[in-house]
Amino acid sequence: MKGTILDFNAANGQGVISGDDGKRYVFSEGDIKSSLGGRAGGKVDFQLDPSGDASEIYMEIGSGTDSKNKIVAALLAFFLGWLGIHKFYLGKNTAGVIMLAVSLLGLILIGIPTFIMGFIAFVEFIIYLTRSDEEFERVYVQGNKSWF
The missing domain is CATH 2.40.50.140 (Nucleic acid-binding proteins)
Incomplete structure (x- = not known):
């Protein structure tokens, strides 16, 4: 039932x-x-x-009011991760603001901080794709884990 x-x-x-x-x-x-x-x-x-x-x-996987799709989060991390967009999608606004601020300030500091944020986003892209749907839901949605 x-x-x-x-x-x-x-x-x-x-x-x-x-x-x-x-x-x-x-x-x-x-x-x-x-x-x-x-x-x-x-x-x-x-x-x-x-x-x-x-x-x-x-x-049921993906049920509930706060459910998030891991593929969407992974694609956002890959394409716009250096801006922290995937963090905003997952509801991790503080982490998103940190990534956005560091990336934008990094643009005026020879780009090194921006590169670091991009690398972090790429690592998270890989992690999101390698986790099962159930584990992604448990760790990043229910567990409210913001980093890695």
């Missing part, structure tokens, strides 16, 4: 899923089989156990 996580309380490990059938199902953290974890708004695929609770819960 498919559904959407309405709420998940990490403190007690309990949550509620709204099934596509219109009913609500309780689940515990141990029922989540995906490493993406349980976040509100995330689309899930789940089974019902004999007691009527949700079990065998798998998050």
Whole structure:
């Protein structure tokens, strides 16, 4: 069955899923089989156990309100990374401003800082492409990792 996580309380490990059938199902953290974890708004695929609770819960890749596409992030890093555009796309505004400021100031300083920002962006381009969709989501979207 498919559904959407309405709420998940990490403190007690309990949550509620709204099934596509219109009913609500309780689940515990141990029922989540995906490493993406349980976040509100995330689309899930789940089974019902004999007691009527949700079990065998798998998050759908790219679900939720804050989901980002790793290919888009990688292409932005490759073509416009020296300006930090991929950081803004991923919601890492502070890192984006740092890359943008260093790159623009670097243009008047013989270009060395700009080259360094371009190199960092190229490394991130490679990292984004080599990670699985699930790992990219967990590390750069949910984990809020800004650098490498």
